[in-house]
Amino acid sequence: MSITPEQPVVPKLKYNAILNVLSKGQRIDKRSVYSYRPITVKTNVIPNAEGSALVSVGSTQVIAGVKLEIGQPYADTPNEGVLIVNAEFLPAASPTFEPGPPDENAIELARVVDRSLREPKVIALDKLCIIPGKRVWIVWLDIYVMDHDGNLLDASMLAAMAALASARIPRIVSVDPNTGDVKVNRSVREDRLPINKLVCTVTIAKIGRYLIVDPNLEEEAIANAKLAVSISEDGLIVGMQKMGMGYFTEDEVKSAVGIAMNVAPKLIETLRKAVQS
Amino acid sequence: MGLDKERPQLIVNGRRIDGRAPDELRPIEMEVGVLKNADGSAIVSFGNTRVLAAVYGPREVMPKHVAMVDRAVIRCRYRMLSFSTEERKSPAPSRREIELSKVIREALEPAIMSELFPRTAIDIFIEVLNADGGTRTTGITAAALALADAGIPMRDLVAGVAVGKVDGVIVLDINKVEDMYGEADMPVAAMPGVGRITLLQLNGVLSRDEFSQALALALRGIRKIYELQKEALRRKYVSTTEEV
Numbered sequence: 001m002s003i004t005p006e007q008p009v010v011p012k013l014k015y016n017a018i019l020n021v022l023s024k025g026q027r028i029d030k031r032s033v034y035s036y037r038p039i040t041v042k043t044n045v046i047p048n049a050e051g052s053a054l055v056s057v058g059s060t061q062v063i064a065g066v067k068l069e070i071g072q073p074y075a076d077t078p079n080e081g082v083l084i085v086n087a088e089f090l091p092a093a094s095p096t097f098e099p100g101p102p103d104e105n106a107i108e109l110a111r112v113v114d115r116s117l118r119e120p121k122v123i124a125l126d127k128l129c130i131i132p133g134k135r136v137w138i139v140w141l142d143i144y145v146m147d148h149d150g151n152l153l154d155a156s157m158l159a160a161m162a163a164l165a166s167a168r169i170p171r172i173v174s175v176d177p178n179t180g181d182v183k184v185n186r187s188v189r190e191d192r193l194p195i196n197k198l199v200c201t202v203t204i205a206k207i208g209r210y211l212i213v214d215p216n217l218e219e220e221a222i223a224n225a226k227l228a229v230s231i232s233e234d235g236l237i238v239g240m241q242k243m244g245m246g247y248f249t250e251d252e253v254k255s256a257v258g259i260a261m262n263v264a265p266k267l268i269e270t271l272r273k274a275v276q277s
Numbered sequence: 278m279g280l281d282k283e284r285p286q287l288i289v290n291g292r293r294i295d296g297r298a299p300d301e302l303r304p305i306e307m308e309v310g311v312l313k314n315a316d317g318s319a320i321v322s323f324g325n326t327r328v329l330a331a332v333y334g335p336r337e338v339m340p341k342h343v344a345m346v347d348r349a350v351i352r353c354r355y356r357m358l359s360f361s362t363e364e365r366k367s368p369a370p371s372r373r374e375i376e377l378s379k380v381i382r383e384a385l386e387p388a389i390m391s392e393l394f395p396r397t398a399i400d401i402f403i404e405v406l407n408a409d410g411g412t413r414t415t416g417i418t419a420a421a422l423a424l425a426d427a428g429i430p431m432r433d434l435v436a437g438v439a440v441g442k443v444d445g446v447i448v449l450d451i452n453k454v455e456d457m458y459g460e461a462d463m464p465v466a467a468m469p470g471v472g473r474i475t476l477l478q479l480n481g482v483l484s485r486d487e488f489s490q491a492l493a494l495a496l497r498g499i500r501k502i503y504e505l506q507k508e509a510l511r512r513k514y515v516s517t518t519e520e521v
Contacts, residue, residue, distance in 0.1 A: 002378035240479035245386040247473035
């Protein structure tokens with residue numbers, strides 16, 4: 001069952017301070033309303049993973065890793081690889097996170113990332129077929145939140161995208177189409193995982209009547225609701241999710257989408273630089 | 278899941294696979310007060326999608342530590358019965374059901390005046406009896422009726438519908454086939470009387486213009502569903518009054 005979460009206690013003073021600066025078009029951390037905190041993307045941070053990335057957005061830190069395994073395709077897509085996305089909020093990341101299987105927030109995050117990758121065909125799964133109907137590459141994308149200072153979704157999407165785009169496929173040594181036996185030399189990685197396009201997610205939080213981008217933890221605590229908008233590098237909306245217990249008006253939704261469209265190219269640029277280097 | 282292999286043509290001569298116009302809802306049926314024990318209940322059908330919602334509460338919270346001092350906790354479970362789908366669904370809760378329970382709760386929270394019932398729980402159970410697309414929005418529509426039937430004060434009813442893009446056309450109230458083979462699926466729920474959108478998800482690819490068009494279409498559909506909800510409630514309570 002999904003239960004109304006415990007609301008974080010935000011002192012009235014803090015609440016008023018945040019709203020007060022917002023009314024002047026400012027943020028408590030001196031940012032403008034539509035700007036991100038400093039972003040860093042480091043790729044290939046985990047030697048044993050086929051692809052990996054450590055992303056920080058302000059103090060929020062997320063690590064994503066890609067492991068590639070040989071497996072069976074789904075019956076309805078016999079000639080395509082398989083993408084499986086998982087997310088875990090590590091207990092190390094926040095005093096409010098507890099050890100155990102992913103809760104509804106982690107599951108929601110993983111599923112939003114999954115949809116935003118799957119729908120615009122970010123990974124060319126059709127190029128991951130080894131023996132049609134029998135053997136394909138399984139792409140395991142695992143996301144771990146390491147430090148929580150708000151906006152986990154955008155950071156996770158950046159980490160996921162950077163890990164995928166920097167992943168390399170292990171060398172296939174031999175393929176036996178009859179037995180389905182595929183031998184892989186994991187110590188040699190060759191081609192990059194085929195990527196069709198880059199995608200990012202922009203989360204807009206609504207605080208009072210104001211819309212802001214990239215809420216930090218304090219801002220998230222007093223936000224009425226959030227709207228995550230995933231945008232591809234060719235400027236299409238590839239996913240959306242309203243989160244939180246509040247609401248948006250139709251006009252607010254439209255302006256949020258407009259804001260996301262304006263901000264997305266910068267994130268895509270950040271990703272591109274990180275993946276090329 | 279792209280099943281490009283046997284993908285049927287979804288729009289023929291401007292009509293959809295089940296003969297509807299792009300902006301046409303499926304036949305909708307609503308019945309309020311279908312369970313004896315629940316404080317409120319409703320069954321809503323959109324074509325072959327059929328969902329039962331039951332509400333218990335405000336009632337004592339068990340376990341006690343879950344209670345909140347300034348409001349009622351709202352607990353929501355969305356579930357598909359094992360025989361509601363083409364292939365049997367395992368009764369174990371799936372990741373999809375866990376996510377949907379959350380987004381449905383968040384779609385209903387803005388409507389419920391939970392601050393009137395501190396230290397209590399309002400439990401919402403949504404059981405998908407038969408699935409043919411749009412089960413979460415049908416569930417929200419049914420749950421709002423069940424909440425009203427339970428006499429829980431609300432700011433407005435919540436009504437929902439899924440819009441989508443199939444064969445390049447923006448369509449209202451998509452069914453299973455359109456969801457599976459279409460380019461986009463966008464469930465929306467709103468409180469039409471006060472103009473608040475409480476659920477918005479997009480699974481698929483849309484341009485900005487297509488999105489605005491889809492959102493406007495969804496909100497128009499939601500208005501119609503909202504009128505049907507009010508009729509369904511009136512039907513129950515007017516007929517009760519007459520019996521007395």
